[in-house]
Amino acid sequence: MSHLDLDAVLAVSNQHAYPVYPAAIPDAWQEIAAEKGYDIVGRVRDRYHLVLRHEDCGAEMISRVFVLRTSEPACPTCLDTRRRALCAAAGVSYLGRGDHSNYFRILLPCGHETSRQQELLERVRQGKTAIRCETCHAERLAAEARARGWELIGPDPQGDQSYRLYRHGCGHVQRVAVGNMMTGRFACGCCSDGWTTAESNIYAMRFVLKNGRDVIKAGYSRDPQSRLRHQLITDPDQYARLIRTVAIPSGHLAIRLEKELHATLRRERPDAVLHRSEFAGEVRVVSEIYCASIEPEIMRLLDGIEMRVKALVRH
Ligand SMILES: [Zn+2]
Ligand SMILES: [Zn+2]
Ligand SMILES: [Zn+2]
Incomplete structure (x- = not known):
């Protein structure tokens, strides 16, 4: 040795x-x-x-x-005693020495384990700084995001500590400042600025897939025509046409109605739901695409949505 x-x-x-x-x-x-x-x-x-x-x-x-x-x-016993005392004074429990020199493994009051430098613990004892639990912090950020309809995916791909990567309910992924996620002062780059309160639409589009199959996509968008041209189709020559648009007073309501629409179709016409592998690479979507044979049913459901929304607006 x-x-x-x-x-x-x-x-x-x-x-x-x-x-x-x-x-x-x-x-x-x-x-x-x-x-x-x-x-x-x-x-x-x-x-x-x-x-x-x-x-x-x-x-x-x-x-x-x-x-x-x-x-x-x-004396290692005395060193150990001093480390324990330092940790106790800093409000944490000493678990042992960390992987790097001068690092201690510690148990935080919240019950999570982590490791910190001795110098940092000294400053915590002096009240100059505090230890933030990364696990609890991440859980808080995820909960805040969920409350706004976003999912926390991970750290900022550009490495900015004050940003994280999130996925919106619409499927769009973007980086958002943590502070903005807290206050809600940002907008989804896909559903567009002010989407939650701005007017939106439920739409139906007809596509022809490369395999010759006629399909219908239903969704919501502030600008269905632009969504069709710029976001959904991958080939400018692809046959794609907007066949129905129902104006909805707010983005929030549009999301809810669209979810209901898909749930109804999945429940009543599971046979008409296309498997993702059939349109992967041709149509950029996250929600369902249906066989065009059920177009009349989709139209009937959209009629129902239109009537409900008109009744809402009148009241
Ligand atoms: Zn000793
Ligand atoms: Zn914690
Ligand atoms: Zn969105």
Whole structure:
């Protein structure tokens, strides 16, 4: 063993795992040890190693003779006690040493484990800073996002600490400042500015897929014509036509009505729901596409939506 791990050595010395080295302890060594606050209680392993007892705490440790003669042996038990005390004063529990030097593994009051530098814990003890639990923080951010109809996906791809990557209910993924997600002062880049309160539409579009199949897509958009041209179709020559638009007073209501529409169609005409593999790469959508054979049913449902919305607006 070229260098000694103090914690490991403490453990073995307590169990006297090292073989005793049968030799006398020179008086001169005892004097040096006494000056430094230790008693030599034995010799172990080879002629270079001693068992020291720390006078302050009574704990034993293994030290090299060289270390005793040339420097202050550091009692691992006392170090450990100091680390625990520092952590307790900083409001956390000490679990052990971290993977990097000067890092401690700690248990936060919320119950999550993490590791922090000793220097940071010193500053926490002095009230100069606080420890933020990354796990709890991430859970809070995710809950805030959920409340606004977004899903927290992960860190900002551009590496800005104050941003995260989110997915909107419409399927659109974008980076949003954490502060803006909290206050709601931002808009989905797909559903467009002010989409929640601005007027929207439920639409139906007819496509012909490359395999020749006629299909209908229903959805909501502030501008169905532009959504069709710029977002949905992947090939400008693809046959795609807007066949119905129902004006909806708000984006919120449009999302709700669209969800209901898909739920109804999935329930009543599961046979007409296209498998994703059939249109992957041709139509960029996240919600259902239906066989055009059920166009009359889709139109009837859209009639129903139109009537409900008119009744809403009149009241
Ligand atoms: Zn000690
Ligand atoms: Zn936590
Ligand atoms: Zn959106």
